[in-house]
Amino acid sequence: xxxxxxxxxxxxxxxxxxxxxxxxxxxxxxxxxxxxxxxxxxxxxxxxxxxxxxxxxxxxxxxxxxxxxxxxxxxxxxxxxxxxxxxxxxxxxxxxxxxxxxxxxxxxxxxxxxxxxxxxxxxxxxxxxxxxxxxxxxxxxxxxxxxxxxxxxxxxxxxxxxxxxxxxxxxxxxxxxxxxxxxxxxxxxxxxxxxxxxxxxxxxxxxxxxxxxxxxxxxxxxxxxxxxxxxxxxxxxxxxxxxxxxxxxxxxxxxxxxxxxxxxxxxxxxxxxxxxxxxxxxxxxxxxxxxxxxxxxxxxxxxxxxxxxxxxxxxxxxxxxxxxxxxxxxxxxxxxxxxxxxxxxxxxxxxxxxxxxxxxxxxxxxxxxxxxxxxxxxxxxxxxxxxxxxxxxxxxxxxxxxxxxxxxxxxxxxxxxxxxxxxxxxxxxxxxxxxxxxxxxxx
Amino acid sequence: xxxxxxxxxxxxxxxxxxxxxxxxxxxxxxxxxxxxxxxxxxxxxxxxxxxxxxxxxxxxxxxxxxxxxxxxxxxxxxxxxxxxxxxxxxxxxxxxxxxxxxxxxxxxxxxxxxxxxxxxxxxxxxxxxxxxxxxxxxxxxxxxxxxxxxxxxxxxxxxxxxxxxxxxxxxxxxxxxxxxxxxxxxxxxxxxxxxxxxxxxxxxxxxxxxxxxxxxxxxxxxxxxxxxxxxxxxxxxxxxxxxxxxxxxxxxxxxxxxxxxxxxxxxxxxxxxxxxxxxxxxxxxxxxxxxxxxxxxxxxxxxxxxxxxxxxxxxxxxxxxxxxxxxxxxxxxxxxxxxxxxxxxxxxxxxxxxxxxxxxxxxxxxxxxxxxxxxxxxxxxxxxxxxxxxxxxxxxxxxxxxxxxxxxxxxxxxxxxxxxxxxxxxxxxxxxxxxxxxxxxxx
Numbered sequence: 001x002x003x004x005x006x007x008x009x010x011x012x013x014x015x016x017x018x019x020x021x022x023x024x025x026x027x028x029x030x031x032x033x034x035x036x037x038x039x040x041x042x043x044x045x046x047x048x049x050x051x052x053x054x055x056x057x058x059x060x061x062x063x064x065x066x067x068x069x070x071x072x073x074x075x076x077x078x079x080x081x082x083x084x085x086x087x088x089x090x091x092x093x094x095x096x097x098x099x100x101x102x103x104x105x106x107x108x109x110x111x112x113x114x115x116x117x118x119x120x121x122x123x124x125x126x127x128x129x130x131x132x133x134x135x136x137x138x139x140x141x142x143x144x145x146x147x148x149x150x151x152x153x154x155x156x157x158x159x160x161x162x163x164x165x166x167x168x169x170x171x172x173x174x175x176x177x178x179x180x181x182x183x184x185x186x187x188x189x190x191x192x193x194x195x196x197x198x199x200x201x202x203x204x205x206x207x208x209x210x211x212x213x214x215x216x217x218x219x220x221x222x223x224x225x226x227x228x229x230x231x232x233x234x235x236x237x238x239x240x241x242x243x244x245x246x247x248x249x250x251x252x253x254x255x256x257x258x259x260x261x262x263x264x265x266x267x268x269x270x271x272x273x274x275x276x277x278x279x280x281x282x283x284x285x286x287x288x289x290x291x292x293x294x295x296x297x298x299x300x301x302x303x304x305x306x307x308x309x310x311x312x313x314x315x316x317x318x319x320x321x322x323x324x325x326x327x328x329x330x331x332x333x334x335x336x337x338x339x340x341x342x343x344x345x346x347x348x349x350x351x352x353x354x355x356x357x358x359x360x361x362x363x364x365x366x367x368x369x370x371x372x373x374x375x376x377x378x379x380x381x382x383x384x385x386x387x388x389x390x391x392x393x394x395x396x397x398x399x400x401x402x403x404x405x406x407x408x409x410x411x412x413x414x415x416x417x418x419x420x421x422x423x424x425x426x427x428x429x430x431x432x433x434x435x436x437x438x439x440x441x442x443x
Numbered sequence: 444x445x446x447x448x449x450x451x452x453x454x455x456x457x458x459x460x461x462x463x464x465x466x467x468x469x470x471x472x473x474x475x476x477x478x479x480x481x482x483x484x485x486x487x488x489x490x491x492x493x494x495x496x497x498x499x500x501x502x503x504x505x506x507x508x509x510x511x512x513x514x515x516x517x518x519x520x521x522x523x524x525x526x527x528x529x530x531x532x533x534x535x536x537x538x539x540x541x542x543x544x545x546x547x548x549x550x551x552x553x554x555x556x557x558x559x560x561x562x563x564x565x566x567x568x569x570x571x572x573x574x575x576x577x578x579x580x581x582x583x584x585x586x587x588x589x590x591x592x593x594x595x596x597x598x599x600x601x602x603x604x605x606x607x608x609x610x611x612x613x614x615x616x617x618x619x620x621x622x623x624x625x626x627x628x629x630x631x632x633x634x635x636x637x638x639x640x641x642x643x644x645x646x647x648x649x650x651x652x653x654x655x656x657x658x659x660x661x662x663x664x665x666x667x668x669x670x671x672x673x674x675x676x677x678x679x680x681x682x683x684x685x686x687x688x689x690x691x692x693x694x695x696x697x698x699x700x701x702x703x704x705x706x707x708x709x710x711x712x713x714x715x716x717x718x719x720x721x722x723x724x725x726x727x728x729x730x731x732x733x734x735x736x737x738x739x740x741x742x743x744x745x746x747x748x749x750x751x752x753x754x755x756x757x758x759x760x761x762x763x764x765x766x767x768x769x770x771x772x773x774x775x776x777x778x779x780x781x782x783x784x785x786x787x788x789x790x791x792x793x794x795x796x797x798x799x800x801x802x803x804x805x806x807x808x809x810x811x812x813x814x815x816x817x818x819x820x821x822x823x824x825x826x827x828x829x830x831x832x833x834x835x836x837x838x839x840x841x842x843x844x845x846x847x848x849x850x851x852x853x854x855x856x857x858x859x860x861x862x863x864x865x866x867x868x869x870x871x872x873x874x875x876x877x878x879x880x881x882x883x884x885x886x
């Protein structure tokens with residue numbers, strides 16, 4: 001065992017529910033959030049649903065002393081709603097926009113306009129490089145018949161890809177945000193298994209907060225209890241996840257959530273509860289320990305890899321369901337468009353060909369003619385836009401499905417390489433792999 | 444000096460100009476391209492503008508023996524047009540869609556519909572991990588008054604971010620594609636300086652092909668010579684770029700381009716010339732050499748860093764120009780929309796308020812009324828869509844500008860850390876930085 005160096009980092013994640021003029025008590029709640037952040041002085045603050053840049057800027061002014069570094073991630077029509085405040089210098093940022101994010105015509109759900117994305121900030125914590133990610137996935141409006149499941153699975157897939165591919169140079173990886181998924185939902189399992197990220201609620205030594213770590217609770221006055229059903233008390237959909245590296249171990253010493261109310265205030269910070277995790281980073285001056293452990297744990301690594309193959313296969317099935325839906329929606333749009341066109345031609349024929357008209361003695365029904373023509377044009381335009389939209393959706397789903405197929409093949413190849421699993425195939429093991437976390441027993 | 448291991452890799456990049464039914468001799472050219480790839484057996488083939496998946500699939504069938512591994516990157520309405528074929532196993536792929544890519548109403552330029560992106564594939568070449576990127580940036584239609592310059596600069600910015608952040612675990616990085624930028628254009632300098640990628644045409648020991656490495660030449664029968672002016676002979680806009688790592692050195696032994704014609708065929712492969720680079724990868728078993736060299740070259744590193752600050756500042760200026768344009772376009776859309784609305788109200792008033800009507804003795808002009816109303820609705824819809832579109836554009840430009848500002852600050856901080864540049868500030872040097880390539884004298 002080599003020398004270790006220990007650093008403590010406190011991380012907060014909160015979905016602020018910051019829709020100006022629509023969210024209840026928005027300005028008051030922002031003032032409360034600002035005061036709390038100023039007082040608590042977390043090292044890293046990850047906020048979601050900060051929809052208005054003005055609110056971000058006023059928070060920024062308020063936190064100028066406690067959190068001198070910050071970044072607001074811009075995307076989509078309204079923005080991504082993602083913001084990060086930090087006591088540690090932010091060196092670099094990068095934004096990845098998810099390829100799918102609901103439907104523009106589901107305006108009452110509004111997700112499409114939000115331009116959902118994952119934001120990354122690279123921080124130096126002491127001598128360590130920390131890649132900090134903040135994200136917000138598509139909401140689940142109906143658990144039994146979840147229209148958006150394929151979109152959320154593709155978002156989880158892209159999120160794990162983004163984290164896996166951008167974190168190779170990091171000593172520590174921290175992800176905070178509203179994943180809109182229950183702990184054992186497909187997308188969550190996909191994310192954790194593929195990246196090796198660990199859930200601070202599960203890992204924490206000490207917990208103080210809502211039962212089962214719930215972050216959307218019935219006791220919160222902003223919550224409509226009926227919408228939570230069948231989960232009477234609430235659900236856990238906000239997370240702080242983390243992982244270390246070969247150089248750094250990471251532990252969660254404590255975790256807490258707010259409890260649906262704030263002392264001395266009439267209402268809570270948001271409709272979601274705020275999460276705080278106390279992380280401890282321990283740096284080895286040597287990496288031998290990690291490697292020793294790795295060689296001991298080949299069995300468990302092969303097991304994890306097999307589990308990952310199953311999860312990716314499940315995700316692929318879900319994406320295929322989405323593909324079928326999108327295909328049938330596109331077909332419907334096309335058929336409706338063709339019918340609109342046929343109606344238009346019929347109308348034109350009636351107007352121009354005399355013997356098709358209703359009868360010479362009746363006057364030509366001008367008003368109906370123009371209204372019908374306007375209807376035809378509206379149908380044609382709408383179905384054309386929908387056709388384009390569903391084509392984009394199809395391409396994105398197909399792209400994710402292709403990548404998943406490739407990933408399953410590659411994982412199975414790796415699995416064959418494990419001598420303990422299938423010793424006769426040991427010589428086929430690829431010489432080196434790029435995602436250690438996918439089967440690294442350390443993580 | 445430690446032991447070295449040498450591997451040779453031949454890479455081809457070609458913009459296929461594969462618009463079905465529109466590009467001249469498309470099927471014949473694909474057949475020629477397939478035959479050539481089958482015969483030449485490059486290790487890695489990077490294709491752009493393979494717009495139809497059917498063409499990709501027929502190439503895939505043809506190259507099943509010579510290039511068993513391949514991937515087609517799907518995105519946007521039509522697709523990204525990007526494909527990769529490889530002799531080496533592809534383990535993983537990832538696609539990044541650029542946030543800006545022209546305007547949908549510029550349908551004759553068509554770039555917006557193409558869903559421009561950068562595709563990444565992770566390959567194992569022997570014992571080395573190679574991150575291979577293929578991309579195609581927005582075309583330049585008029586060099587003097589280039590409407591799309593801010594979009595292309597943002598694409599180059601996102602491209603360098605994507606490569607920099609995803610390649611930390613790679614031993615070798617290779618980028619091929621149609622960058623639509625001249626060698627010393629802003630975006631190209633930004634890309635090369637920030638990532639440390641080197642241009643195979645500049646680095647090659649031996650070159651055989653068009654004068655000045657041009658890839659869009661006047662001698663190509665598919666090229667309209669007038670569109671090339673003022674560059675009479677042609678321009679160089681396609682590239683193969685590469686870099687090694689602390690573990691691997693990379694050299695370009697030879698490079699070639701096609702010459703506007705193919706022996707025994709009536710026309711060339713495409714309107715672009717195909718590029719081939721012969722790369723040699725040399726692996727050290729020790730990394731000491733790199734570090735030694737690094738300590739010797741602090742001066743040049745500070746110089747490179749200062750240059751990078753200048754380039755990012757220049758890019759920021761260009762993005763700001765784009766911001767002003769987008770703002771004024773959005774303002775115009777808004778004003779036109781308001782005028783459309785005013786016209787509609789006026790019409791409704793005329794129809795409903797008797798004393799505003801033209802005169803009781805004249806009949807109410809129904810036809811004009813309906814036509815005018817339809818026009819108002821069309822104006823309202825169009826300006827609304829444009830307003831949404833320009834808002835998205837503004838957010839993306841602002842996002843890039845924010846990131847650039849942060850990057851300049853971070854680079855300047857690093858620059859202050861160089862003891863040779865400003866020794867009194869040495870203690871402020873950050874303990875470690877994430878992008879070694881940005882100022883690593885090795886690259």
